Amino acid sequence: MVLLTRRIEFSASHVYHNPAFSPEENRRVFGKCNNPHGHGHNYTLEVTVAGEPDPATGMVLDLKDLKAILEREVMQRMDHRFLNKEVPELAGKIPTCENIARVIWDLLEPKITQGKLHRVRLYETPDLFADCYRDGAGASNEAGR
């Protein structure tokens, strides 16, 4: 099995606010991320696909195809958007790194038909990231470093 990783970057804004919490609770739980007008990040997304290289092409999947899937599913949906309001898949959810990574996983998994989606790693900052993978597959992934 070979792992192939593609990296893309997008920029988006968000705010953490749970309407079921009091203003004090929102402040306590979410801190600065609760500032009312939101704030933004440059997100880095690493998408890892696992598979056997096709003997004829030497490819797990055609990078052009992966690039097109990421453009359609992630960039067009999230790049330069306000995640809370403009991404329907995040409606009613707090757009944390964990939740965004999971939404991206759910968007990509059915679209990757050559090879198998192995891991989604989303960096919100260089020091904070979330990993998504099928239980048992393992998030440890040298290819994604």
Add this chain to the structure above:
Amino acid sequence: MADSVKVELGRRYRFAASHRLHNARFSEAENDRIYGKCNNPYGHGHNYILEVSVSGPVDPATGMIANLSDLDGFVEREVLEPFDHQSLNEDVAAFRKTVPTTENLCMEIYQRLKVFPKAKLERVRVQETTNNSFEYAGENSEGQRL
């Protein structure tokens, strides 16, 4: 049916510390042969990068596996405070008798962090230099390693 897609939260921390790789049971020549420059008598230091991964259910009310302020506070207290700007050999009890290689450092940090009460510790990764890094996920972790 239980959701089989797992989500982990990863967080990176930094600390700087010195160490010397030396085993008192080895002869001088043996220490020199095995550890090379790392055996130089007064030690040397690194800017370590520590990567901590935790897992657990994402709380629907907060969207979080664990609140970062809890994780940061815990790692600060258990690892950064006792290790940062210290001599690992002299200032960390665990390394009085164990050689502070980054393998051993990884395992020591794992032991300290595995009791984090708010989420499950999956693994720690310690980068000693940009070219060397080490990972530990506890015993029986083969299923989670590639």
